[in-house]
Amino acid sequence: MPARKSTKPSTATRNEAYVDTSAFIAFADRSDSYHALFRRLFSDPPRLITTPLVVAEGHGWFLKRYDTARGLQFLSMIEAIPVGIVSVGEREQQAASVLIRRYSDQDLTLTDAVGLHLMAVRRTRICWSTDFHLGLTKVPLVIHT
């Protein structure tokens, strides 16, 4: 999947937040217990980043739970949200594989691991997620702050 916007690690800001699939789902799903939190956060967002893997995972979630139309609606939502899509290539995949091996006692997905890697190299200080896997490297999850 081509990257919409790419930001280099050296441009990382202290206020940058990494957005995981679960945050997008909680924002979209009004029955989710974290919906009100993410509605508030997305209404006044800091600089946001995510990856094409997260977008693919979210799209897959909508296809699994709903249908093609809802999947397209999710993609439209991603296009509307001011979030930078960071490119993921071989280097990121290899770094993610290292993390998956390090945390082999966890069911860490490649999407999660790439997110953990990017947060480390970009020194991202906050993660928008409801998934505890994204807290494995001690970047605070916004649901706990």
Add this chain to the structure above:
Amino acid sequence: MIRTQISLSEREYRAAKAEAARLGISLAELLRQSLRQLLPGDENKPWMRYAGMIETGEKDASQKVDETVYGNKK
């Protein structure tokens, strides 16, 4: 928050209470959510119209993304 009073028919009230109970939220929160759906969104933040666009009926849907996308272990 601004406090206000509204009048509902008995039927509307019963239906709203039942829906709020089903979702596990208060009647006030149900009415706030309904208003947000109805009112025009902030034109400066077009993405906000996607907030709450679906209702799975599950409080923990966002915490089960891996399970939904990748499936349960056998």
